[in-house]
Amino acid sequence: MCIMTILRYTSQFLAIISKICEHVFRFYTQMLRLFNTLGRKKVPFVPLSKESVSFYTCGPTVYNYAHIGNFRAYLSADTLRRWLTYGAGLTVDWVLNITDVDDKTIRDSREKYPNMDPKQALKKFTEYYENIFFEDLKSLGISRDDFFSNPRATEFIPQMQDLIRKIGERGFIKIIDGSLFFDVLQWSQVDSYGKLLHLDLSSLKSGTRSLADEIEKDDMADFALWKAEKEGEPSWDFDYNGTNYRGRPGWHLECSAMEQDIFGLPFDIHSGGVDLIFPHHEDEIAQSSCGYACEPTRYWMHNEHLLVDGKKMSKSLGNFYTLRDLIEKNHSPDSIRLFLVMNHYRSKLNLTEEGIDSANNVLQKFHNFIRNIRSGEGGEGCLRSHVLELIKAAKSDFTMAMDDDLNTPVAIAAFHGLISKLQSFSPFSQEERESIENFFKLGSDVFGVSFLPVSSKVPPEVTALAEQREQARKSQDWAQSDRIRNDLLTLGYEVRDTSSGYEVFPSQK
Template identity: 40%
Template sequence: MRDVSTLLDMANVNMALRNRKTGFDRDSSFGKSDRDDRLSQVCAIAHVKVLPIQSRSFPFLSGPHFLTDGIVDDKTIRGAREAKIPLRKFTEQFKEAFFEDIETLRIKRADEFPAATDQLYIDKMIEMIAILISRGFAYQAEDKSVYFRINKFPGYGRLAHFDLTQLQSTGRVKHDEYDKEHIGDFALWKAWDEEDGDVGWESPWGRGRPGWHIECSAMATALLGEQIDIHCGGVDNIFPHHEAEIAQAEGVTGKKFVRYWLHCAHLLVDGQKMSKSLGNFYTLPDLLEKGYTGREIRYALMRVHYRAPLNFTWGGMNEARESLGRIDDWLARLRETAAEKIDKEKNTTHPDQQFEQALDDDLNISSALGFLFESIRETNRAMDRGELDSASANSWLNWWERVNSVLDLETEAEVVVPAEVAQFAKDRENARREKNWKRGDELRDRISALGWEVRDTKDGQKLTPRGRSG
């Protein structure tokens, strides 16, 4: 066990949730086409690509981690105004949706869910900005906003490998530029304007609100200290957001802010960006409605390395379902073997450390799952031959407990067989005893029509819900 602190950047998720709950269909107003399509990519089903990494896939690491909740941006403020409800209440619904989703996907809860709008953190942000100004890293411009002076921070651009002199304006920025010393200077404190309505906080620089980037730096250092071990986030946030976080934190502390960055690749749907206009825009509730379970979605999203783009397809969902079924059947069989209590002179097999080793290697989930399935085949083969003793079966089950503490893929509660299905099964058993195959097959069809699969084993019939959902 190593003690690490981790931070997941929620900037993406915030946008995602807004899409999910409110169905905002914003216009591209910043000159870059596909603006909304791009936003949509990080909607509900996308964010889990990042989350399991942060929350559960550090199997053998412990320590505090948290999710930041920084939503004091223009669109949120506008949304709250249009909905005529207070900002806090407005953002609450996104949080609720978010918690529903992480529940569905079995994502381990973070230790903290700080809110950027808490006075505690606002104070921290103000404190940091004051230090940055005193050290020459920031200045208040004529528009009353406070900006970070990137020329004062030589490391700015290093994370994204950007040469600042080469930066081109995309034309997306519509104002502010004349007040800044350098086009790349970013806002630490945005002066209040009419659009903000009643959203604002008092500061030494006047009423206003925090810049987007400072929220994360402030909450991160407040909760995890001046230096954190692992910072997760989407690749699209490397620049400018993560770059800015480094500049702010290191400008204040003079210490290296983050040891490792984990940047998650994007999600595609059917090989394309997810977008409403393409008709491939899905939310988690959409998938549940289609009959897929949380663990199936979890598996489908989890099995690809975080740094590789994940292409979401229905074929992929079915593959996830089948793969999970294979695990389920293996576990059921292993448990029976473990319960046999027959310890003949059999070959004893032991799991080894490959699963952990794979995850230790930059979270190589595909390699880890590969080892899991190899193990499944080997133990199944041993059980076919009657060569797996109960002690071995138990040690494999213990191993699975460890593996599953990371994967969290087991079915939930015992599946209850409906009375009707149970009755058909009972009738079928009688029919088969009398070798009335026709009647037996007919009953099998009826059971099948009710969504259950019946298998004949040497220990009698086994009933499984079709699709093996759980």
């Protein structure tokens, strides 16, 4: 064998080894790691199936407009969904439930429709707020099509009753005055209760029960699985051990029943706000572990609170904002979304109007950068390898940040860093432009707002004004040119000079 052949085989062998090493390195360094509330540390995320990820998020109780803090939970979940989809290339079966029966929906539907049948009143009332909720989500970049399912509690009554019977068969139910309670203290002899919080059950008052859906910590012990019928409230028949316990489900029950029915247990990821850890998620673990003999999920993801002007949102403090309140204050849904997702989901976040404005500035900066590189068309034609290397390095920084428990502040810094590094390289070749735009497109997909300027239809009168300004500019009538620019701004449009003429586009605020 000649020396050239040996060298060729050796180099091929080394190339294969290097490829394997690269894959192994990537597996260990760039695998998504999520903070799991269950073990309170970041762990590699390995889905149960190679085909799809099963992902459940506790949804809204539809009795009013959701406040902006509620949306932080759904947007944090959507960021994870998007990263699994666009970063890891996985299919995500995302379920978000709708609570359409509880203390508040019943109270308010009766008040709104006092003469209607209670069940019909509840349906009419909750459908109205459910539609508003999905309209708001749509404004924030989440459409109904993004979900695998949006189950309503009232459509899962038989599944919930079935779970209660299973819990009863194991002997963990107490019946008091026609209501059925989960016996937490007895269950804690079998399995630990309070796994997410590391609760010490010795501090609980034995025998305490609560019929309220939102239980105060001091009152925590047994929780209602099924509540006895009350005069004038919607109710369902429930045959339990030969007796009809007509009534309606307790709030915690629906999530356990839906997860089992839709995914089967265990499923991959469960998310919600930190305020749901206790008692809601602790109760969910207890119910599922007892009734289905399986813990519901493998990864618990919880987002921190949204504060407003440094304080917890409350109607009495006057710092309670819905999405529509913020839009009325002239903030775009895109800048609201970016503000909520570019701060890390596990950090407390203080909502201020300045904060939303700064998110809007980030978007404008990205759009202007892309407009600038587009306007340099026809410039230098040669492809520079070091420019491509800079883009590749930025993408790698972005990926590593997202893989590190969705570290969105660091991920977005990769775009800022690239913009400053590329300033001196303009104009760009066609391939360089495409490579930059592809990276910004990935950012748009993952953050759920467009990092690329969106071209939109400009009305003819605006185009005519922009053309007049162009003529004024060509005749060096700068005063007239500035006047028209201001007129365009008043109409909500900006004009920018480019190497091939000018460009007119909607102003971003």
